[in-house]
Amino acid sequence: MPISYKQFFRYGVFGLAVAAIVAFGISPFTGGIVQQWSRSDVEARSKLVFNAIGPLLSRDVEDQAWGHLADLFKRVALDKKILAVGFCDPAGSLIAPTPEMPTTFSCEKSAKLEGESFTSITSGGRRILVAAFPVQSSRGRSYLVILTDLSFAAARSSQVLSYFLAALASVVLVLTVGTIIFAVLMMRGWMDALRRAVDEVRRGAQGEPLELSGGSIDREIHKLLRSADQVPLTSQIEWTSKSLQEVLHGVLPGAEVLVVSNREPYIHNAMEAGRVVQRPASGLVSALEPIMRACGGTWIAHGSGSADREAVDENDRIRVSEVAPAYTLRRIWISEEEQDGYYYGFANEGLWPLCHIVFVRPTFRLTDWQMYRQINQRFADAVVAEAHTEDPVVLVQDYHFALAPRMIRERLPKATIITFWHIPWPNAETFGICPWRAEIIEGMLGSTIVGFHTQFHCNNFIEGVDRFVESRIDREVQTVSLGGHETRVRAYPISIEWPPSELEKLPPPAHCRSDVVAQFGLAEGTRLIVGVERFDYTKGILDRMRAVDALLSRNLAWRDRLVFVQVAAPTRSKLSSYSKLQAEAEELAAEINGSYPGRQPVIHLIARHYEPAEVFRLFRAANACVVSSLHDGMNLVAKEFVSSREDNAGVLILSSFTGASRELSEALIVNPYDTEEMASAIELALTMPIQEQAERMKLMRQQVKEHNVYRWAGAMLVDAARSRTRERVLGLAAKARLSPKPI
Structure with a gap:
């Protein structure tokens, strides 16, 4: 991509012209900023003077020692930036003014507020800042007035502007020349790297390489990001267990899926007739089972059955179902004491009544919170241990695991984490009752997507984030950015299997x-x-x-x-x-x-x-x-x-x-x-x-x-696929920019 001297000269002139336009365009703002700084400096100096002479001033005013007051003011006026000092009594009369006090100055116009005030007046063609500070005495409210000539601010503004224009011209000239040279040397390698990155992502997302025919890098990036959104529309699919599996294979090919829930999909209990396998009547289990059967992932849950320990191997795992094994169940053991604190305590005596507005007072104990955090960390550690890739899809279920998403994110930063909150989310004022409100929200914001049943609950969550966590919120697209990570907040109304198999x-x-x-x-x-x-x-x-x-x-x-x-x-x-x-x-x-x-x-x-x-x-x-x-x-x-x-x-x-x-x-x-x-x-x-x-x-x-349960699961997975592909595209494009091959 050779560039002629004529083109080089044209680019250089263009760069300087742009610099000149920018410089003259922002010069008024530069002058205004400098003058505002100068005024702030004067206000601060006036406050310092008032604080320094305050005790002496109060004494002389109380004793009506106007002679002492005049001597004090003369010493203060020795400061080169202070024009004059005076005292306005409760009647509005000016007492003990220094010689440079303008004849047009009026106490009634400049000293009348209950608190300190700063006003500007003009006298003899000069702009003067009047600082008035109230002084309480037995005679009433009086004011110390300090006048400062602001003409120095204009001179300072002109000087700063001159320096700025000279520096800007030099910088633009150097950057213009350097940018052109760098672009000539690196553009070819950059484009090659981006093409390889795009090809890699497209093969991973759709299985077909993208043919690039040249053009700008930004155009190619946007083209690929648009293609990342070209996944099946949930409204156009007849959702069944089979179609859910097909969509999963299509939008998340080869993805490793892990589920985190308190309730397990299969329970082993000891009966008189021997060990019996039971399936809990749970909408959550019905929703997630097809996903796990389709991808053969790992389900991490609390082992609560009386024979659960006997059923697992030495790594606490078992393949389920026993008739036709499709995925792995990893059981987590929780002691009775831990169960009392984590499940019965913080989750069900704290979060449950907090999120349900039924006038039952939530109970928050520090020991329960500590146990809740401990169990969340145990499940997060299990996710990391079970993950065989650096970017698994992790489905975190319900209010038992508010802290787990962030814990997982810290160990698996490339994971796609979907957290679904199965109960209501209260308004910000109600949620503020919880002593650990910020930690809970920050934990959930470790997710790629946070899902609720209704848009109303999404709105409540966004308001809670706004109230309690320092973050950047985009309400138009319902995203929250915290610590460089973006979380989408979405409504996914859960449903049931259709038709129910029991019928x-x-x-x-x-x-x-x-x-x-x-x-x-x-x-x-x-x-x-x-x-x-x-x-x-x-x-x-x-x-x-x-x-x-x-x-x-x-x-x-x-x-x-x-x-x-x-x-x-x-x-x-x-x-x-x-x-x-x-x-x-x-x-x-x-x-x-x-x-x-x-x-x-x-x-x-x-x-x-x-x-x-x-x-x-x-x-x-x-x-x-x-x-x-x-x-x-x-x-x-x-x-x-x-x-x-x-x-x-x-x-x-x-x-x-x-x-x-x-x-x-x-x-x-x-x-x-x-x-x-x-x-x-x-x-x-x-x-x-x-x-x-x-x-x-x-x-x-x-x-x-x-709108059955398969659509609920499919909608979340489709959105996760979009986020996952976009993150890969942006990551690989950034990598191509940072590591271009030289010519």
Whole structure:
């Protein structure tokens, strides 16, 4: 790429011309900055003078020793930059001014504020800064005034500008010549390096090399970054387990995937008949299993089963499932003491009530926090130990591991870390209750992507970052930059498997109805309402029972025609708030049933775990399902009820404080704190015509079908692939710039 002398001369003249334009363009700003510096210097000197003579001034003013005051002012005025000094009494009269005090000076105009003030006046063609400082005495508020001639600032500005222009011209001349020479020598090697970098990334991302035909480096970089975004659109895919696997292979070819969760996908328990493998009823497990089966990665989880230790090898690993091994389960052991601090303590007595606005006071103990941090580090260390590459894809699940992303990032800086927060994120004011709020947010910002159920929770998280962490936030694209690392904040509404595999084993809804009627000894024609939850104070179990009672109290016709079956599995019984809730629920159910003697129980409260098949049988038998969460991230029970009703019958009564209410708008949306509104919604559900039920249910079923759990996982992986490819492109392009081959 030879450059002629004529071109060299043209570039040089062009560079100097640009320098001249820039210099004259910024010269007014330069002068203004210098004058502002000069004024600030004068204000600071005036404050120093006032602080130095303050004690003497107060004494003379109190004693009205004006002669002493005049001598003091004359000594102060010996400073070359100080023009004059005087004293304004409470009446606004000027006392003991030095000889250079301008005749036009007025105390009433310059000394009138309660605090110190700095104003500019003009006298004899000179700009003068008047500094006025209040002095309190028994006579009232007086002012010391110090006047400084600012003409020196203009001279200083002109001198600085001259030096600046000369220096700028020299620097531009040297840089112009040097840049042209450097560009001539290095451009060819630079372009070659970039082409190799681009080819490498393109082969890794799509499997086809990119042919470069020349042109600017920036154009090629932007071209490749645009191609990095050309991954499947989640809205154009029919999401199934198979399509999720295909997308995973397409957008993340050869990627190593690791999952971090508290709950494990397979549990080994010791039974009388021997060791039994159980799969927990978990939406999280259902969502992540297809990913792990597709990539054959490693799932890191707490080994909680009674026979888990006997099932693993010497490295605490086991291939699962045992029938058709597809990936590795790495178990982490947690002692009972650690479980009390990490899980029951900080996670469920601290973060859980903090994030759910249900008026249960969070409890924060230093020992729990220390245990939580210790367990997070243990899981992060396990991720590093299990990773076989420097850039794995790590899926961190839920509020148990807020600190783990940053811990992993420190050891694996090139990892793609997706953290999904399965519960709500509170507003910044509420989150400020937590003593370790900054550490939690900084831990999560170690992620490449932080996901929540709703955009509302994303907004709350961004506000919390803005309030508690010094970072750079781009609200337009919802990214946070901290310590040179960028984190994207995105909404990924979680869902369920479609269709649920349990439905394949169940009879039609009419048969399920007969089974449930027989199970509970219900009369024919009884209207059945159901609720399925854990015994958790966030679920509004007491509120829905009170609503049933309110309906029966105001409409006697329902007393022999309505039954409410509430299934509630005991959970976290070590915590008093949970055991207390169960006792209150059992007491309330007995009280309501006792109010209607001589008839079948109104409320059947079943305090045990229901297997998925039992839950779906109950859903298919019900006339209505009540989900009255006081605050919830998503709530999959609502979606499970909808998925179970292929007969398009039944009505969903859904709390407005769930993430699901933003997707299932055809449900009867209620405020669970309003008992009468809930009672009216139950009555409306039980009297709704079957045609209207079908119209509502069809729309909700279509929503759940299209936005199923595979789409949830796929959307996160597609976004991760975009981030991953962009980071590789930018990294390799930077490497090409820094390491060009010479001609």
